[in-house]
Amino acid sequence: MSASSAFNDEKGGSSSVGEPEYGHDPASGGIFSSDYKRHDDLKEMLDSNKDSLKLEAMKRIVAMIARGKNASDLFPAVVKNVACKNIEVKKLVYVYLVRYAEEQQDLALLSISTFQRGLKDPNQLIRASALRVLSSIRVTIIVPIMMLAIKEAASDMSPYVRKTAAHAIPKLYSLDPEQKDQLIEVIEKLLADKTTLVAGSVVMAFEEVCPERIDLIHKNYRKLCNLLIDVEEWGQVVIINMLTRYARTQFLNPNINESLLEEGSGGDKTFYGSDEDEDEDEEEKEKNAEAPAMAKRKPYVMDPDHRLLLRNTKPLLQSRNAAVVMAVAQLYFHLAPKAEVGVIAKALVRLLRSHSEVQYVVLQNVATMTIKRRGMFEPYLKSFYIRSTDPTQIKVLKLEVLTNLANETNISTILREFQTYIKSMDKDFVAATIQAIGRCATNIGEVRDTCLNGLVQLLSNRDELVVAESVVVIKKLLQMQPEKHSDIIKHMAKLTDNIQVPMARASILWLIGEYCEHVPKIAPDVLRKMAKSFTNEEDIVKLQIINLAAKLYLTNSKQTKLLTQYVLNLAKYDQNYDIRDRARFIRQLIVPTEKSGALSKYAKKLFLALKPAPVLESPFKDRDHFQLGSLSHLLNAKAGGYQELPDWPEAAPDPSVRNVEVKDSVPEWTKCSSREKRKEKKVEKPFYSDSEGESGPTESADSESDSASGSESGSGSEESGSGSESVESEEGSESEEEEEDEEEKNKKKKKKELKKPVQESESEQSSEEEERKPERKSKQRKSDSESESDEEESESESSQSESEDSESEAEIKKKKKAAESKPPTKPVKKENKKEKKEMSLLDLDDFEPAPSPQVTPVNTFLSNSLVTDLEGLSLSDTVLSPATIAPSSALKNYELLHRITGEGLSVEYCFSRQPFSPDANMVAVQMQFTNNATSDTKNLHMEDVKLQSGMRVKEFPEIELLPAGETAAAVMGIDFCDSTQAANFQLCTHTKKFFVSIQPPVGELMRPIFLTENEFKKEQGQLMGMNEITEKLTLDAKCRNEHAIVQRVTTAANLSRVPCGSDKECSPPVPPPDHPIHRFAGRTVTSSSLVLVTVATKEEGAAQLTVNCEKMLIGTMLVKDILLALTQ
């Protein structure tokens, strides 16, 4: 192609008018005449400034590429458009670049800067696609740039970008293998990633770059096991295959006792005692039943991690993806105790319904498995029955499986089945069936005779192939025990009269010759007949006649001497030189003459030596030394890049390498933010990993100390000195929620009639409950309030103990007051809980200034004991502590419905700043309904939601009854799509409808995140230019101290304080800088765009406010709001 286009270039002024490339047949000769012109045409279109023309041109070019036509001469014209604003054109240009950059490296370099710019883009998708294209253009010069880009992307905030980074690793590796060491570092980093999106891709990169570095997996093993079920299907396959190899190096053979006792089964009590949870009941029971039987045995203890892997992969047998099912099947085959392997059979049999290519691969693997573990597939024997419509290759494989499955009990059914196959029209298949019968006969002594008889009958088949195959098989069978079968040999001798197929005749003659001692009477007679027809026989038959004659001469020379002479004489003058040679050779060998050499003495030994019986065995024998499901296994040859499946180790390597210590590797705050993330996931994506029981181990696997801090809210933060207070409280409340869930669950279990999705979060649950069973509502309420009060108790307890610790009397009082002032009424309670929480935090808030002076020299008057106590409370970190205020600042209430317009019903709402559990992309709006009327209000619900496109609303559960004078609270979620557009809806009671709308202040469209100062600066560096808005301001007189600034900013926007400089932590008594800079970070709720706020104070209340946000609109509005908050 390239030659032809070059030719066209030279040809230049071809006169024919270029017809459009679109829809043009590539095979037609028109190309030659019109190529040059047409490309000219395209270039013109690309140079125009109309996007539609460019698009049309690019479409034509891509169509050319797709058809495999050369479009490389358009490179300069196309590459110019790489910075095109139109996203459709841009995409197609990328497609073109990826295809031709390798060929035109110099020109391709022109585009690099565009991608480099793209890598800094605030939009994660643009960053990702820039990295994708950059890493796909295989130009060696840009290796350092790629390396840099990958490294950067590997620590990107967006998991999608990190996934792209993982994809880019093998690309760079194949371009320049010398980068391996650096790439391994990136892989190591990405392996530690906790998002499911990244996991599959990074393991794929690991497998391609450094599969030998199994040590990188240790720390991530448990995490991978636990994430597995939520990873996308392709990633699952890669991870499972890798984990199979890993497990083979790290665990003991679970079937090690197989030789001692027949039932080799893993599992042990100790393990189940330690960290098993309730979702494992079934298996546990099973195990417990087995336990006494195993007691006597030499103890084999399955590593809990080994068990974890088996347990977490099992549900994937139900995947719709055949590759996943196969991956799990091979994992079980290679790793599971013998007794447990059986579970995979059903799933594999299911795959036999799939496309024929899938069947082909699955059957190959089943064939290998059936040799090792026949029992597994026996119940599914009939699923391997063959249909006449199956393709031949499938038929042959099914036959193989059936043969492997044959045993004494089912052989009669199988043979009956085989009989129908023999009548098939597909002769290759019939031949294979005959071979299969032969193998059944050799394996199962009982049916040997039946099989032989059946095969003998086949000798009369008209089809040459069938007869030849049968004779060959019979020959093999007879070789195994010839003495018993002189009858058959006799029978076959008789057949020589009828059978015309030369191959069959030859085989019979060989048989008679070989076993002439068993048929001493018939053999000479056969020779006589053959001698008579010698001249008319086919060549192979003639050769066997000579053979037979020689053998008979040696054993029974008296009767056959003359016949042999006669045959040899005939052969001497045969047309075929092969036969003439053979006759001459044999005559010299057997007929003793004076000249005969030393060999003739050994003639008998030469001809009548015992020939070993051919072994009839499956071609699939021993194939299992290749990892099942692999390409190498399928081809029975090592494919490039195949990783051997290692043998089990003699002694298990240290299992503690898989323990993950969090403290030294991940700082506390990171852990917390990831916890947050995980929690979101838990709520949003409850698939498979439903129960807390499941996610429990996830956490514990991540970090033992993590789960500890989760369960004991107070002590956790004490352990981790660097943990900021607000994190602690968040964590605490989270753990409470979990506890609450747990409690809830227990209750549910007791009340069997309330079958509930255990995995849903509480609020969703109750709302569902109400929808479904309104009549149960009161009951449910009760249970809710029960659990709530439980929780409150625990909370107040913990807060009490906390305050006791701090020995701050004032606080204790306040706290107690708060705890006591719980109004007893039910509906208020719920809301009160929140208020109370806020109050307690507010108390801390008041308390806050105390520790901050602690570091200042003035603070020395504080008693030592108090200081140490405070340190114990991890309040010693001055800078961190103000952050505590952040989420707790007083919430502003807004009016939704005034008492008068609402005819007695008044509604207020506030943005609770709690994560909205049913959907993390929504902003939680807490609403408080007060019925000021004299009559009850019923069926309070919302209707007719009018939203801007993209916005979503999660309605609050209907309030059935709001008695006069009462107050009720409800939470709804609104996804504002990061805009301050109002959500309009109707608030309906049983009688009235009110039009209301909720418009969020921009500060509520975000949620706080934790960043370190360094991270903050780094992120800020990426959000420069258009994304940065700076304003100078003069601070309000009342708001010149640090505390006030922090409070005002966090009130205006739901952000969290970024702790500054770690250097200060080392030496507490350092005076704060004169003009501190305050930093706040958050993310928008819907798109998770970063929002960074910096307030730099200067002399006399002057300050500078900087907002960095990739959403410019949000940034602008936020600046206004914060400005207002700080100056008033």
Place this chain on the structure above:
Amino acid sequence: MIHSLFLINHSGDIFLEKHWKSVISRSVCDYFFEAREKAVDPENVPPVLQTPHHYLISIYRGKLFFLSVIQTEVAPLFVIEFLHRVADTIQDYFGECSEGIIKDNIVTVYELLEEMLDNGFPLATESNVLKEMIRPPTILRSVVNTLTGSSNVGDTLPTGQLSNVPWRRAGVKYTNNEAYFDVIEEIDAILDKSGTTVFAEIQGVIEACVRLTGMPDLTLSFMNPRLLDDVSFHPCVRFKRWESERVLSFIPPDGNFTLMNYHVSSQNLVAIPVYVKQSISFFETGPCGRLDITIGPKQTMGKTVENMMVTIHMPKAVLNANLTATQGTYTYDLTTKVLVWDIGKLNPQKLPNLRGSLSTQVGVPKPEDNPSLNIDLKIQQLAISGLKVSRLDMYGEKYKPFKGVKYLTKAGKFQVRT
């Protein structure tokens, strides 16, 4: 993993190629053509071929070969499953997966391939995600596109990749909210000459068409879930709830999808809806044979059997068929030697019968093997296993959706041996 993909039509022309790594010359396909030549039937081409430098893994779908080139070890099923997913996606986008359709939409297909794999590793295979990036063509849009010159590439960037429900896009809106479920069961059976069942089982599938606004959370429960022996699910189904409560709980993808596949084991007695009386015989003397087939209803649960069809692959020696059918029509394809008898509705009063003579080639010995009969049938409003959907509940959204369940029984691989 997957290096390149070639689409090859029935006559061996490569009409689309896509390379994800460096370009591999299309001459690599010659090895495939060789194997294709050797295997008489396209179905018999080995899916995995080894060449000196590459491995070729191919599938055969819709009279097209999807041929992928592999260079290193990879799970073959991984590639096969992916290739089928490509074909599924094309079918989903354009309604069918054929050479003509692909050629007409070559740019869109190429872009789809670009999105589906990155460096040979699957990137986005969920149709909901893909459809956000590359919009499927509709008649209206193609008219608009030709007028305005825009393409099917989405102009807004997708968010689906980033959502935690990867199979469902956000912000779905419908004026009519509806959810339809088709329970389709196929009877796989082998009957022997005398009509006894050698092997029978039921394979079922639930196809769903869900057009619901927002993020509905659906729960589908059955009257008799214990019937189901083995199941496989769309990734959206929560496996734990199935394990514990035997209900299907899921947030559905938008549009059409296969919710689950199931298998009703052969342990349960499978009702065979029809019986077949047949005799096909060839005579030793004279170039002819006889054929006589009668079909009657057996266990139809009181429903009518429709779309009855009998397909027979005749031995090569059969030249022609001269038959009379009491109902329906028959055709005999002389080149492929396939006899098709299209019966239509099965009338229990007057059983359909096909009889007549078969002429065989002179001088060729009579065919020994009797061809087997492949039966096709349909029974509306019946799931032959007795599976019944008891209810569908929706959570998470307020509106009342329109719900519907349809049952259908079909013959799967239903074969009568003679």
